[in-house]
Amino acid sequence: MxxxxxxxxxxxxxxxxxxxxxxxxxxxxxxxxxxxxxxxxxxxxxxxxxxxxxxxxxxxxxxxxxxxxxxxxxxxxxxxxxxxxxxxxxxxxxxxxxxxxxxxxxxxxxxxxxxxxxxxxxxxxxxxxxxxxxxxxxxxxxxxxxxxxxxxxxxxxxxxxxxxAGDGARTKLVNNLLAGINLVGAAEVMALAERLGLDLPTTLDVIEQSSGQSWIGSDRMRRAIAGDFEPRAHVTLLEKDTRLAVQAAQAAGFDGPLGARAAEAFAQAHAAGLADRDDAALLLWLRQRGG
CATH class of the missing domain: 3.40.50.720 (NAD(P)-binding Rossmann-like Domain)
Known part of the structure; x- marks a missing residue:
């Protein structure tokens, strides 16, 4: 091989x-x-x-x-x-x-x-x-x-x-678009929890045992809470993947409410200087964006 x-x-x-x-x-x-x-x-x-x-x-x-x-x-x-x-x-x-x-x-x-x-x-x-x-x-x-x-x-x-050929790629883009949406959502709610004065590890404990749980949210936000932004998957990867997924949706004549917003969030995190950080750094971007 x-x-x-x-x-x-x-x-x-x-x-x-x-x-x-x-x-x-x-x-x-x-x-x-x-x-x-x-x-x-x-x-x-x-x-x-x-x-x-x-x-x-x-x-x-x-x-x-x-x-x-x-x-x-x-x-x-x-x-x-x-x-x-x-x-x-x-x-x-x-x-x-x-x-x-x-x-x-x-x-x-x-x-x-x-x-x-x-x-x-x-x-x-x-x-x-x-x-x-x-x-x-x-x-x-x-x-x-x-x-x-x-x-x-x-x-x-x-x-x-x-x-x-191409159907593997289509399936991966659908999966990664959902991963991107879930990660943006997880980072948003953790930034909100912080603004509300909640303890982030406890909040994530609740989410992981409740209806808001997602694998990527738990994986990335645990690292983010610990201040660990060493890249396992750079921001640029989900930026690319969500962009490709939105393009595929457009080519198919599909206009969903969340995909393009998630893609835009990754692009903005990149523009904010976080391109080479782990995609858990969306929490950093939302902290900055939220003032």
């Missing part, structure tokens, strides 16, 4: 596969990520095409970069992986991207006889590391069956959406 992009999620996936006994080659431009991959037991490649050359005849190249532009670059750009790939191999496309980008990449790979598993993920680095993250899979059944062992090693929660 080869993993292109060994950041929080890709690095956790690579470490998981190494632990499970899979031979893994990792390509990442960050020296720290390279050292982490080496420590986990992976081999290093200095470019995507070098990583692809290490694949077996039916090997899978896992792309775990940030967006569609990076995905296209590592596959089809200079030193891109596809130039070194052979018919019968496959690409597992994990970033959160627009459905039309997933479709276009899958079509370009199909022209070369390379399979594509549209496979966005959810759950965060801890769950990626222990194999309990979710995968939203859109690919031909035969391709999924061929790589069932790999998919099982990576995820205990695999949802087969359809055989149509």
């Amino acid at each position: 080869a993993v292109i992009g060994a950041g929080n999620m890709g690095g956790a996936m690579a470490a998981r596969l190494c632990e499970q006994g899979w031979p893994v080659v990792v390509c990442d431009i960050d020296p720290l990520r390279q050292q982490q991959a080496l420590a986990a037991g992976a081999e290093l490649a200095d470019s995507p095409d070098t990583a692809a050359r290490a694949l077996s005849a039916d090997g899978v190249l896992i792309v775990c970069v940030v967006d569609a532009a990076q995905s296209h670059a590592v596959l089809f750009g200079p030193d891109g992986a596809v130039a070194a790939m052979r018919p019968g191999q496959a690409v597992m496309l994990c970033p959160t991207i627009a459905p039309q980008d997933a479709e276009a990449l899958a079509a370009a790979l199909a022209e070369r006889g390379i399979g594509c598993i549209d496979a966005p993920m959810s759950g965060g680095p801890v769950r990626a590391r222990d194999g309990s993250m979710s995968l939203m899979l859109a690919a031909p059944q035969a391709l999924l069956a061929r790589h069932a062992e790999l998919l099982q090693a990576l995820s205990g929660r695999r949802f087969v959406i359809s055989e149509r």
